[in-house]
Amino acid sequence: MERNQMRRQLALMRQSFFDQGFLDEQFIQLEELQDDANPNFVEEVVTLYYRDSSRLILNIDQALERNPLDFNKLDNYMHQFKGSSTSIGAKKVKAECTQFREYCKAGNSEGCMRTFQQLKKEYAILKRKLEAYFQQARQAGPLETACRSRIDGRGQIKKQDLTWQNIVIDKLFMFYTLENAAVVLALAAALYRRSSRSCTLLSCVAARLPRAAPARERGHVACSCAF
Amino acid sequence: MGAAVDHVTPMGMSGGSAEGNDKSEGQRFSCKSKLTALVVDNGGVCRAIQTALLRSYGVETEAVETGEAAVELIASGATFSLIIIEMLLSFMNGPETAKQIRAMGAQSKILGITAFFDERDQQEFLAAGADNFIEKPLSPEIVIPIINELDN
Numbered sequence: 399m400e401r402n403q404m405r406r407q408l409a410l411m412r413q414s415f416f417d418q419g420f421l422d423e424q425f426i427q428l429e430e431l432q433d434d435a436n437p438n439f440v441e442e443v444v445t446l447y448y449r450d451s452s453r454l455i456l457n458i459d460q461a462l463e464r465n466p467l468d469f470n471k472l473d474n475y476m477h478q479f480k481g482s483s484t485s486i487g488a489k490k491v492k493a494e495c496t497q498f499r500e501y502c503k504a505g506n507s508e509g510c511m512r513t514f515q516q517l518k519k520e521y522a523i524l525k526r527k528l529e530a531y532f533q534q535a536r537q538a539g540p541l542e543t544a545c546r547s548r549i550d551g552r553g554q555i556k557k558q559d560l561t562w563q564n565i566v567i568d569k570l571f572m573f574y575t576l577e578n579a580a581v582v583l584a585l586a587a588a589l590y591r592r593s594s595r596s597c598t599l600l601s602c603v604a605a606r607l608p609r610a611a612p613a614r615e616r617g618h619v620a621c622s623c624a625f
Numbered sequence: 626m627g628a629a630v631d632h633v634t635p636m637g638m639s640g641g642s643a644e645g646n647d648k649s650e651g652q653r654f655s656c657k658s659k660l661t662a663l664v665v666d667n668g669g670v671c672r673a674i675q676t677a678l679l680r681s682y683g684v685e686t687e688a689v690e691t692g693e694a695a696v697e698l699i700a701s702g703a704t705f706s707l708i709i710i711e712m713l714l715s716f717m718n719g720p721e722t723a724k725q726i727r728a729m730g731a732q733s734k735i736l737g738i739t740a741f742f743d744e745r746d747q748q749e750f751l752a753a754g755a756d757n758f759i760e761k762p763l764s765p766e767i768v769i770p771i772i773n774e775l776d777n
Contacts, residue, residue: 424762431677439677447670477713481740482670484761499741 404538411531420524425487441532447486448525454479455518462511472510473502490520654769655683657776661704664688665695665722666711666738675709675763682772691715692722699726705733706775709763710755712739712746720746720753727754734775738763 415421425440432439458475461468480495494517501509662684664675672688679686684707689695692714699705708726712719723735737750737758747758759767 424764427678427762427764428674431674431681436677443670443673446673450669474713477740478668481666481711481761482668484740485671485674485763496741 401539404534408531408534408538411527411534415527415531419489420527421487422489423487424485428486441535444486444528444532447482447488450482451479451521455521458514462514467507467510469502469505469510473499476502488521488524491517491524494520654765654772656772660684660706660772660775662686662707662709663695663698663703663705663733664709665690665692665714665719666709667691667713667715668711671711671761678763678765678768679707682768684772692717692719692725695722696725696729699729699731704731707736707771708733709736709738710750712737712750720749720755723750723753723755734771736771 415425428440428443436442454475458472458479461472461475476495476498480492480499483491483495494513498510498513498517501513660683662679664672664679664686666672666675666688667690672690676686676688687698687703687705689698692710693716695708695710696717708723708731710719710722714722717725719737719739723737726733726735735755735757737747737755738761739746739758740761742760750758
């Protein structure tokens with residue numbers, strides 16, 4: 399129960415990153431690339447981002463101390479910074495990068511320096527949020543990975559789990575809609591009652607909810623399965 | 626039972642509405658033939674993400690940091706269905722890399738990629754022999770049509 403609550407909080411935290419504009423859909427792309435073969439992909443890439451970016455920030459800080467500014471060099475640094483920020487979905491940081499580049503092109507030193515201060519702020523805020531998020535994810539435990547372990551990275555049942563129940567369940571859930579949810583779940587439950595492995599049912603159900611589905615929905619489905 | 630379940634789209638359904646359906650389609654997608662790719666980018670994060678994305682579609686992917694390394698790899702006989710080259714590399718830039726690769730007779734599809742789209746860069750890259758030029762990030766929307774094209 400404690401865990402479910404943690405995962406609920408985690409999902410809310412994650413959703414807030416999107417709602418408040420810190421992250422964009424590119425971050426979801428990273429999550430989609432995470433699977434059994436790469437169970438910590440997102441955290442690894444984000445960690446790499448912060449490591450590489452800290453060096454870039456140092457270089458840019460030093461370059462901004464020159465007089466006059468070498469706008470070409472600054473532009474090159476920012477090119478790489480924007481590239482990686484875009485790739486992890488760091489929305490606000492990316493916006494500051496774009497702004498910085500505008501000032502570079504215009505040869506506006508003041509603008510560059512001001513924007514870079516803002517950029518560093520956004521960068522630090524996101525870093526704190528993501529660090530807290532990953533830490534909490536670790537504490538909440540790998541529930542989702544366990545659910546998805548039946549399903550390979552391409553959403554298909556892994557060969558070793560091709561029991562007749564799993565095949566039927568898979569077909570059953572193709573017809574799962576809001577209206578017939580109760581029926582589908584009852585059928586699925588009946589299938590598994592024979593093998594009395596309700597946790598298997600739960601994992602199958604959970605695996606079929608889109609990964610973007612909030613924990614609230616997963617919780618509801620889990621409740622309806624628990625008997 | 627009878628808990629209220631809000632709108633949920635099962636992963637198996639295609640053509641349904643809802644968020645992320647494209648993503649779940651993308652997740653199931655895989656290339657039909659044996660495809661290979663080379664990522665050329667001086668940023669570790671971009672290399673990691675682009676490589677992972679291509680591999681998730683079944684494309685055998687390698688990554689190098691410089692244009693020089695890419696040219697060397699191809700000169701040594703390696704062939705790739707797709708080569709993705711960043712505009713601004715550490716030494717020899719993207720277009721120059723593409724030019725040298727083409728000069729060696731490589732028939733690969735070359736995709737120029739950049740952090741900041743610029744028309745001059747685009748012209749330079751296309752003139753050097755790239756087939757296309759896009760702004761980061763490398764997304765499924767870009768990759769899947771390319772893979773489909775290479776498959777046929």
